[in-house]
Amino acid sequence: MALIAPADQQKLRDAFSEMTRPVRLLFFTQALGCDTCPQTRQILDELPQLSDKITIEEVNFVLEPDKAAQYGIDRVPAIAVDYEEEGERRDSRIRFLGAPSGYEFVSLVRAVLLAGGGESMLSPESRARLASVDKPVTMQVFTTPT
Numbered sequence: 001m002a003l004i005a006p007a008d009q010q011k012l013r014d015a016f017s018e019m020t021r022p023v024r025l026l027f028f029t030q031a032l033g034c035d036t037c038p039q040t041r042q043i044l045d046e047l048p049q050l051s052d053k054i055t056i057e058e059v060n061f062v063l064e065p066d067k068a069a070q071y072g073i074d075r076v077p078a079i080a081v082d083y084e085e086e087g088e089r090r091d092s093r094i095r096f097l098g099a100p101s102g103y104e105f106v107s108l109v110r111a112v113l114l115a116g117g118g119e120s121m122l123s124p125e126s127r128a129r130l131a132s133v134d135k136p137v138t139m140q141v142f143t144t145p146t
Helices: 006-016 037-046 065-070 103-115 124-131
Strands: 023-029 054-060 078-085 088-097
Touching: 006 103, 023 037, 023 103, 037 054, 078 103, 088 103
Parallel strands: 023 054
Antiparallel strands: 023 078, 078 088
16 A cells, blocks of 8 residues: 555656656665564655656665665664766765654655755755855754654
8 A cells, every 4th residue: 555645646756857866765674673664665665656766775784784884874764865976876965764754754855856956945045154064064853753
């Protein structure tokens, strides 16, 4: 059974059709001890059906610890968003920890659109201030189910 309603699927197809570059979602999972991994997989499985520019790569967190470390993943389920530009894979540095359900799904869609070449929704002032940041910064956003 599809999680995304048919009307919403069409809206997503329309939005994803604006993407100018391929996006890959790396899904970090494990077979045991992850209650929300199947739900996350089900959500992710629906996205490539809506755009040929979206692919999912499943990464076994237990069997591929080097890849998890490369993307800074220390728990599952987790999603890393990357994209292809000029024939090279590039890391967007956007991560999702936990199942992207509810409002988090909207954030995942926006991340896919941004990585796919969309414009950020930041104001010019915010962009200018971010451009002045001269050292690595980690920003974490925590959400709770409502």
